Amino acid sequence: MAKTGVEAQIDWRQFEELCKIQCKQGEICAVLDIDHKTLTKHVKLYYKKEFSQVYKEKAEFGKASLRRIQFKLAQTNAAMAIFLGKNLLGQKDDPLIDQSQHKHITIIWQENDGNGRLRNKNTAPLQSMEGMEGRGAV
Numbered sequence: 001m002a003k004t005g006v007e008a009q010i011d012w013r014q015f016e017e018l019c020k021i022q023c024k025q026g027e028i029c030a031v032l033d034i035d036h037k038t039l040t041k042h043v044k045l046y047y048k049k050e051f052s053q054v055y056k057e058k059a060e061f062g063k064a065s066l067r068r069i070q071f072k073l074a075q076t077n078a079a080m081a082i083f084l085g086k087n088l089l090g091q092k093d094d095p096l097i098d099q100s101q102h103k104h105i106t107i108i109w110q111e112n113d114g115n116g117r118l119r120n121k122n123t124a125p126l127q128s129m130e131g132m133e134g135r136g137a138v
Helices: 012-020 025-032 036-047 051-074 078-089
Strands: 109-112 118-122
Touching (some): 012 025, 012 051, 025 036, 051 078
Antiparallel strands (some): 109 118
């Protein structure tokens, strides 16, 4: 617990590292063993800026470090390469299918009429194969 009435000694390098790894203000205070009001006051004195502005600046360094690690990992890890492709390049698992390339097919169903002759039962054009999995559709 933070001590009251004692001047806070803040390790600014540790503070910046905590911001880089996206710690919340309460977590930073817990690690530094100071109250959030004390932290806010000392950040303003030390950096000459508000806590939120300093935090945002320092957190951006952490994001850049993480991005650098991800790009390096993507060179040897296919899952990371796919993740980055989807998130940064807009790539997708299921490419859009150009409907103009599809041909309509007609299925002719013949059945035995009982006299040894086949007759057409149904000759409806098939518009889509969706939902036909497991029903004999190829």
